[in-house]
Amino acid sequence: MVKQNGKKKKKLNDTSKLFWIFISPWLAGFCAFTCFPMLYSFAMSFTNWNGLTNRDFVGISNFIQILTKDKTFGLSLRNTFFYIGVSVPLNTAVSVFLATLLNKRLPGTNVFRGIFYLPTICTGVATYIAWTYLFNGTNGFINVMLNALGMESINFLGNRNTAMLSIIFMDMFCIGTAMTIVLAGLQDVPRDYYEAADLDGANGIQRFWHITFPLISPVVFFNVLMAIIKGLQIFTQPYVMTGGGPAQSTYVYGLYLYNTAFSYGKFGYASALAWVLFIIMILLTLVILGTSKFWVFYREDVN
Amino acid sequence: MGKDKRHMKKSAGNIMIQILLVILAALFLFPFVWMLCTSLKTEAGIADYKQFFPWPVSFRAFEKGWKGGKFLIYIWNTVKIAGLCVIGTVCSCSLVGFGFAKFQSKAKNILFLVLLATMMVPQTVTLIPMYIMYSKFHWLNTIYPLVLPAFFGTSTFNIFLLRQFFAGLPNDLAEAAKIDGCSWFGIFSRIYLPNCKPALLVVVINQLVFCWNDYMAPLIYLGRPAKFTIALGLNAFKGEAGSTMDIGPIMAMAVVTILPLLILYLCFQKYFVEGVAASGIKG
Numbered sequence A: 001m002v003k004q005n006g007k008k009k010k011k012l013n014d015t016s017k018l019f020w021i022f023i024s025p026w027l028a029g030f031c032a033f034t035c036f037p038m039l040y041s042f043a044m045s046f047t048n049w050n051g052l053t054n055r056d057f058v059g060i061s062n063f064i065q066i067l068t069k070d071k072t073f074g075l076s077l078r079n080t081f082f083y084i085g086v087s088v089p090l091n092t093a094v095s096v097f098l099a100t101l102l103n104k105r106l107p108g109t110n111v112f113r114g115i116f117y118l119p120t121i122c123t124g125v126a127t128y129i130a131w132t133y134l135f136n137g138t139n140g141f142i143n144v145m146l147n148a149l150g151m152e153s154i155n156f157l158g159n160r161n162t163a164m165l166s167i168i169f170m171d172m173f174c175i176g177t178a179m180t181i182v183l184a185g186l187q188d189v190p191r192d193y194y195e196a197a198d199l200d201g202a203n204g205i206q207r208f209w210h211i212t213f214p215l216i217s218p219v220v221f222f223n224v225l226m227a228i229i230k231g232l233q234i235f236t237q238p239y240v241m242t243g244g245g246p247a248q249s250t251y252v253y254g255l256y257l258y259n260t261a262f263s264y265g266k267f268g269y270a271s272a273l274a275w276v277l278f279i280i281m282i283l284l285t286l287v288i289l290g291t292s293k294f295w296v297f298y299r300e301d302v303n
Numbered sequence B: 001m002g003k004d005k006r007h008m009k010k011s012a013g014n015i016m017i018q019i020l021l022v023i024l025a026a027l028f029l030f031p032f033v034w035m036l037c038t039s040l041k042t043e044a045g046i047a048d049y050k051q052f053f054p055w056p057v058s059f060r061a062f063e064k065g066w067k068g069g070k071f072l073i074y075i076w077n078t079v080k081i082a083g084l085c086v087i088g089t090v091c092s093c094s095l096v097g098f099g100f101a102k103f104q105s106k107a108k109n110i111l112f113l114v115l116l117a118t119m120m121v122p123q124t125v126t127l128i129p130m131y132i133m134y135s136k137f138h139w140l141n142t143i144y145p146l147v148l149p150a151f152f153g154t155s156t157f158n159i160f161l162l163r164q165f166f167a168g169l170p171n172d173l174a175e176a177a178k179i180d181g182c183s184w185f186g187i188f189s190r191i192y193l194p195n196c197k198p199a200l201l202v203v204v205i206n207q208l209v210f211c212w213n214d215y216m217a218p219l220i221y222l223g224r225p226a227k228f229t230i231a232l233g234l235n236a237f238k239g240e241a242g243s244t245m246d247i248g249p250i251m252a253m254a255v256v257t258i259l260p261l262l263i264l265y266l267c268f269q270k271y272f273v274e275g276v277a278a279s280g281i282k283g
Helices: A003-013 A014-045 A061-069 A071-102 A109-121 A125-134 A139-148 A163-171 A176-186 A190-199 A206-230 A235-241 A253-263 A267-295 B003-038 B044-049 B060-068 B069-104 B107-117 B123-136 B144-152 B157-168 B173-178 B184-195 B195-213 B216-221 B231-240 B250-268 B269-278
Strands: none
Touching: A003 A190, A014 A235, A014 A267, A014 B069, A014 B107, A014 B123, A014 B144, A061 A071, A061 A267, A071 A163, A071 A253, A071 A267, A071 B003, A109 B003, A109 B069, A109 B195, A109 B250, A109 B269, A125 A139, A125 A163, A125 A235, A125 B003, A125 B231, A125 B250, A163 A235, A176 A206, A190 A206, A206 A267, A235 A253, A235 B144, A253 A267, A253 B123, B003 B060, B003 B250, B044 B250, B060 B069, B060 B157, B060 B231, B060 B250, B069 B107, B069 B144, B069 B157, B069 B184, B069 B195, B069 B231, B069 B250, B107 B157, B123 B144, B123 B216, B144 B216, B157 B195, B173 B184, B195 B231, B195 B250, B195 B269, B216 B231, B231 B250, B250 B269
16 A cells, blocks of 8 residues: 555655654553563463462473373363364354355345344353353253253253363354454455356356355455464353363363462463463464465465 | 246245245344343243243342342443443554554554564463562452553554554545644544544444453452452352252343343444454455
8 A cells, every 4th residue: 555655655754753652552552461471471481489489490390291291281272172173163164154145135134144243242141141041951941942852851061072062052153253254255256256157057056165265265264263263262151151060071271271370379380371372372373374375265366 | 938947946045045044043042032031030930941931021030130139330340441441442542553554664564563463362371460460569359450451552453443444544634734734643633533433433342342241351350249340240140149940030130231232232233243344354
C-alpha cells in the first residue's frame, strides 16, 4: 500500500516521532505485561521457588523432571493432544459445512447465521453448567432423549471413555468465528468458476474439492492454526465440568499447570511447564506451516 | 427442457438444505431453550425431569437463586471491570492502531511483527509472574490486575483490527486538516476517530464479551467472594447448591448471566459478524 504512493511515503517519513508517541501505550504495555513477565517466568523456570521459602537455582532439573519422570505431564499432554486431535478437524469440518450451507443464500440465511453464531458469544460458565446437567448420566435431558429412542443411558461425563468426547461435542457448537471467516472467504470465490465447472458437468462434491476448497484453504488454514493455539490452552471447560476426572481422563495441560502453580504453589516448576507448552506450541505451529504447502493454495500461485 | 429439469433438481436441493438448516438451528438453540425452560419450572417440574416444557410456569427459581447468591454484587463487579476494560481498550488500541497505520518509522515493520507474535504467547507463561507481582503490590482481590493491562494496548487483536481500518481511510483527510493548522492529535481524534465508529463498536463488543465470559484471570486474581465476577459467582453458586436435585435456581442464574450478552447480540448482531470479516483475515 505504501509503495503505491511514494510521494506520501516521503511526506509521512518526517512523522517517525509521532509514530513512537502514538504507539507508546502498547510499547509500555508490551514491556510491562509481556516482555518482563516472560523473562521473569523464564528465569523462574530454573528455580525451585514454591512462593514462600525456597528460591534456589536448580539449573535445568525442572525440565529434566518434566521430560523424563513426570507422569502427569505425559498424561495431561496426551489428553490435550486428544482434545486437539479430535476437536480441530471436527470443528473445521463443521464450520466449513455450515458456511457452505449459508453461502447458498437461501431465504432466512441471516437468521440461521445469527443462530449458529449464538453459542460462540455465550461460551462461558453458564453454558458449561447447563451442558453438565444435560450430560447427566441419570436424569440429563440428552439421556431422556436417548431413552425415548430406545437406547441405553450414557454416563457422558462420568465415564473415562466419553468425558473428553462430551466436552469436544459441546465445543463443536462454538465455531461461530471460524464459520464467519470461512463464509467471508466463500463470498470471494468468483461465480464464473462454478459456471465453468457446471459446463464441464462437475458434481457437487467435485465442485467443492476442486474449486471451493482450494480457494478457501488460506482461511481454513488460519482457522486451524487459531484452533490449535486455543486448544492447547483449554482450561475452563474441564475445570468447571469435570475437574479433570473421571480417572484424570479430562486432566488437560492447562489444569495441570494451574494446579501446580496455584494449588501447590510450585511456581518454579509451573513456569517450566508453561515454557514447555510455549515451545510445543511453536513447534506445532511450524509443523502446520510446513504442511501448508501441500494443501493451502494462494491465488497468486495459480496465476 | 434440460434446463427446466436442472432447475427443478436445484430447487429440490434447496428445500433439502432449508430443512437441514432448520434442524441444525434447532440443535444449536437446544441448550439455551432447555436452560430457559428449566429455569421456569416449579420444584415439582424439575423433579419430573423427562418433561421438557415448564408447566406450570413459575419464577420461583429466579427468586430463590437471586436470594441465594450475591448476584447483584457479581453483576456490578463485572460491569465495573468490563466498563473500564472497554474504555482502556478503545483509548489505547485506537491510538496504537492509528500509529501503525499512518506514520512511518524504520522500526515499524518489525514492531508490527512483534505485536502479531504476542498473540501467540500463551496466557499461562505470563500469568504466574504477573500473579507474583500483583501479590507483591497487594493488588490481589482488586480490579487492577484485570483492568490495568487494557489501558496499555494488550488486546493485540483489537489493535490489529483498528490498524486495518485506519489504513483503509485516505491520507487526504489529514492533509486538509494540517493546512488548517490542526495538530496530529486533533486530526486523529476529530477526523479519523469519528470516521471509524463501526470498527470501534466492534472493538467495544469484542472486549465486553471477553470480559463477561473471562474465567481464568478472575479466578486467579480474585479470591474473595465479594469481589467475584459473574462467571466466578455462578460457578461458586453451583458449588454451594449443586448437591441438591433442584437445579432450577442455578439455571435461572445462568439465564441471568447470559441475558445481557443476548440482548447485546440481538441489538448489534451485524457488528459481531463484521468484527471477524473486517479484520481482513479472509483471503
